[in-house]
Amino acid sequence: MVPIHREGYPFIAIFFVASFVLGWIWGPLFYVGLVLTAWCAYFFRDPERVTPINDDLVISPADGVVSHITNLSPPPELELGDKQMLRISVFMNVFNCHVNRTPQRGKILRIVYRSGTFLSAELDKASLDNERNSLVVDSPHGEMAVVQIAGLVARRIVCWAQTGDEMGAGERFGLIRFGSRLDVYLPKGAVPKVAIGQTMIAGESILAAYDGDAIVPVTRVG
Secondary structure (H helix, E strand, C coil): CCCECHHHHHHHHHHHHHHHHHHHHCHHHHHHHHHHHHHHHHHCECCCCEEEECCCEEECCCCEEEEEEEEECCCHHHCCCCCCEEEEEEEECCCCCCEEECCCCEEEEEEEEECCECCCCCCCCHHHHECEEEEEEEECCEEEEEEEEECCCCCCEEECCCCCCEECCCCEEEEECCCEEEEEEECCCCEECCCCCCEECCCCCEEEECCCCCCCCEEEEC
8 A cells, every 4th residue: 555645635535525426416426436536545645765875866856757858047036047957857647646856965945936827747838937836956966956847737836845954865845736747957967867758756766867887875765
């Protein structure tokens, strides 16, 4: 049995109660409601992950598929300057686990929320146009950022990390409800180790590295 994150309890309860209401209207709808309740519980699952611990590795912050790999200037609210940084995007559909994890260890320097539209998170322009919440982290290789981006059906970004927190690689810091995307902005020296379309596992899959010959000496379960 995979644990369910506490953020999902209210939604699961709503879906369960709605199943009885639908069943009262028309019997077969009760079973439709139960299927949707099961999906809701599945959506908010929060499995343990085994994270590679190595300061030269960048770990995927989300389950999903790599949708973009590019070099560009980060959004201005991140205050990371105008120089281009490596950006890797991971798109989450409604069947992925939506608990987000930190890509590298470090201190959270600032957290910036920005309102916006709700375009499909698969679109490249979603990075600038959509509602988003950004964490700027002082990592061992310099300042980097991880950005939670709301998608077409996502309407709530949750972040329980706070400015000043010291985070380890693979630690949970938030989630996005019902479909979304995460962008990771990395400083000079980071080399992507993934391809567009590759499936990622949050807290386990390696997105990029600062040393192609880096050895993974230890792991952490969490």
